[in-house]
Amino acid sequence: MSTSSSPSRVLRALRAASPALWPARLRLASLKAAYKADNYTGHPEEMLDAIDGVEYKIRDRVNGKRPVKAVPAPVVEPAPAEPVRTAQEQREYEELTARCHVKGGPFEPGLEAAERRLAFMQNLYRHGGFMGHPEDLLEDIETEQRHIKRLTAEALAKAF
Incomplete structure (x- = not known):
């Protein structure tokens, strides 16, 4: 045998x-x-x-090895259209969307708007919640800081 x-x-x-x-x-x-x-x-x-x-x-x-049968894909429940937010997060979201729609888009002109955007991005970076890569957010923060410097220089030039 x-x-x-x-x-x-x-x-x-x-x-x-x-x-x-x-x-x-x-x-x-x-x-x-x-x-x-x-x-x-x-x-x-x-x-x-x-x-x-x-x-x-x-x-x-x-050689006697049986073919592998295909397993059906699991049924995935659709995600809700809007994420569930706390009252504070909902207020911040509504404020941000309201700012985004003023004067034609998310790039609201002016020094105050740029400072608000910078503060918001820095808060996202410190406390998390950004959906992309952290380095992308850092690049956006640096871009906004350069934008603020340019706006303040223009404001000072106009003052003189």
Whole structure:
């Protein structure tokens, strides 16, 4: 009695003759013919990968490995349209959106508006809550600081 874990030659021969492998073998033959005739689209490596994939599938089936069945994707509940906010967060959100719609968009002109935006961004950076990368927020803060410096210089130039 053999202690080998691989299937016997007889079982492999029966599996290799299985009619279930005919479509895969026909697909393999057509892929090889297309590759040999240079009749394919894409990169040659992709074509060779496709040939290898079909060969592995046939080899696994002949050696007794069953194909893996697809598992249905879990049902995901849709997220609410608006996030749940506390009263303080809702007031800040409404104030920010109100500022964004004044005079044509989020870039409300003026030194006071720029200082408010800078304070808001610095508060987001200190306390979290920014959805992007922190370095992006730091870049926005630096840009707003340069904008404030330019506005104050312009205001001082007009005063003289």
